[in-house]
Amino acid sequence: MKLRILLTSVVLAWSVAAIAQTPNAYDLNVKLAEQYYRSGDFLKAAQSYSQAFFSNKNLGLITDRYKAACCWAMTNEVDSSFYQLEKIVKTGFYTNYHEIVTEPDLIVLHNDSRWKNIIMTIKALKDKERENLNLPVVAALDSVYVDDQFPRRVLMSIEKSGGLRSARWEAKAKEIMRQDSLNLPRITKILDQYGWLGKEEIGIEGNRTLFLVIQHADIKTQEKYLPMLRAAVISGKASASSLALLEDRVSLRQINKQIYGSQIGQNYFTGAYYVLPMDDPENVNKRRAAVGLEPLEGYVKQWGIAWSIEHYYKDLEMNKVPSSPGIRRLTPIKDKVTRPFPAVN
Structure with a gap:
């Protein structure tokens, strides 16, 4: 279910009318x-x-x-x-x-x-x-979206039911990484042929699919297409918030610090989530507001994190986060060994 930001987006609208009285x-x-x-x-x-x-x-x-x-x-x-x-x-x-x-x-x-x-x-x-969209591209993106998101949502469902580190969880994680490798050439082919298509050309979900697959790609691919996404934001074909998420992913992989606090780590033993290292965490909400992201306090609630600077530094010390490869890190407390698993956000 969508208590998390990265899997899908639904327009906030009333099912009958706006909330009225209480x-x-x-x-x-x-x-x-x-x-x-x-x-x-x-x-x-x-x-x-x-x-x-x-x-x-x-x-x-x-x-x-x-x-x-x-x-x-x-x-x-x-x-x-x-x-x-x-x-x-x-x-x-x-x-x-x-x-x-x-x-x-x-x-x-x-x-x-x-x-x-x-x-x-x-x-x-x-x-x-979709009547005025590029339907062949939309159809291709539809398939990729399902292949990218469905196994991730199953993984979160397994984790939610207490299956973290279970054989089923491990198998699904491997399946996701394998599927990511298959999705990537399907997306890069579209990007190389058309550039970064906007929602007017492929719809909101198609536009988001381009971002999701690049967000889940290897660092070389992300570095290659990051300038294209930056240009797409300037031209109105992509959202500044999507760019912020990819900037965070790349920054973590390059210098082990993110900018907007979008990347979340998880302790391998306890399952507890925490915000991965940031540059200038005291001013993170100013940077988030500038690109249309909600305050960090609201964003991290979906992972059960109560945000404060004190908790942030305490969590980092407890988990001793090493150089991040830009995918979700699950960090044991005891021996500080990290293991890479599929990126969710």
Whole structure:
């Protein structure tokens, strides 16, 4: 489910109308639901989302209804899950086809006849959006997006259920790195032929797919296409926030320090997350604001990190982060040995 920034993006819109009267009750229940979800109590998470909608005359954000659908599905309450999905599709005109078809939390719904109807409706809405796009390139990018994101979301699902370091987790991590090597030439071929295509040419998801595959590539590839992404931002064909993420990845690999705090490490033994080394961490939020990124405090909450300068330095000391290769590092406390695994963000 999208409690993380890098796997997908959904436009923040209301499924019926804007939150009207009791925003405090709504927000508090949503925050409570997110806490329950992170702790693995999906039933209480789902109930908290329902309470949030009830407190606001059954109105809610598309993103919150999507999360509610995931929580109900995780408890095998398929009717309640479909109710939320139908809300965002029929009333909210949800079109994020790739997010929903790669969502591990919703797998239990796939054999239900209602699932096919939901997917067909979303696809029809998306096809209408694509009428003026470069459809052959869009189709190629659609396939790459699924190949890039689905196994990563499965990996996070395995980790969430306590499977960190399990044989299944290790196998999926290797599968992701193998798939990344297959995705890369498909994307570089497009970039070398067309340059960095904007959303007007390949849609928002297609544009993001270009970034994701380069973000998950080796350092030589990232250094080659980083100037192209910089130029695309200047010309309006890519977002400054995507550029910031790639700048962080490259900077970590080159000098072991990032700029915007987007890259997250994870302790191999405890599973605890922490922010990888930064240059001038005291002023990171000023730099993030300049490129359209939310404050670091909000960004790192999805990994259960309570941001403060004191915690940041304490985490670095505890994990003793060595030179980063730009992919997620899982660092044991005891012997300080690091192991590379697939980049998630």
